[in-house]
Amino acid sequence: MLLETVNKEARKSENILNALLEYQKSKDTNHISEEELAKLAEELGVTESRAYSIITFYSLFSTHPRGKYIIQVCNDVPCYVNESTNILEEFENYLEIRVGGTTHDGVFSLERTSCLGCCNMSPAIRIGEKVYGNLSTDDIPRIISEYRRKYDEEI
Numbered sequence: 001m002l003l004e005t006v007n008k009e010a011r012k013s014e015n016i017l018n019a020l021l022e023y024q025k026s027k028d029t030n031h032i033s034e035e036e037l038a039k040l041a042e043e044l045g046v047t048e049s050r051a052y053s054i055i056t057f058y059s060l061f062s063t064h065p066r067g068k069y070i071i072q073v074c075n076d077v078p079c080y081v082n083e084s085t086n087i088l089e090e091f092e093n094y095l096e097i098r099v100g101g102t103t104h105d106g107v108f109s110l111e112r113t114s115c116l117g118c119c120n121m122s123p124a125i126r127i128g129e130k131v132y133g134n135l136s137t138d139d140i141p142r143i144i145s146e147y148r149r150k151y152d153e154e155i
């Protein structure tokens with residue numbers, strides 16, 4: 001049973017979003033494959049198409065393997081006018097990957113995302129559940145170091 005890693009409350013079909021999110025978080029590859037999705041839908045008692053529509057609607061989900069930490073750079077208008085493009089480019093240069101890519105060691109993936117709901121802090125990014133705002137390109141090395149340290153502590 002795939003949902004054994006997910007807490008009991010989230011396993012209920014009315015909590016399908018939480019169940020899928022928790023399941024994805026439990027994997028180092030941060031994704032749900034199509035085979036897994038079919039099993040998860042069955043375990044949750046929902047149709048496969050319902051489960052599929054959820055993971056394709058929310059940018060938090062992926063059907064292909066990603067890094068342990070997903071860096072999502074907001075690209076909506078308030079962030080864009082506050083130079084989120086520079087932030088994205090700095091991550092690309094610093095991590096030596098392009099947007100949509102994953103570092104060789106599988107630690108980071110870099111993505112664009114729509115509004116994170118904190119436009120007053122633009123430009124903003126999200127890594128996991130943590131949001132960073134009012135960023136400048138000078139902040140990027142510190143943020144990467146923070147997650148490298150965290151990763152080293154966890155392995």
Ligand code: FES
Nearest residue numbers: 074076079116119
């Ligand atoms: S537009 Fe970037 S957080 Fe809203």
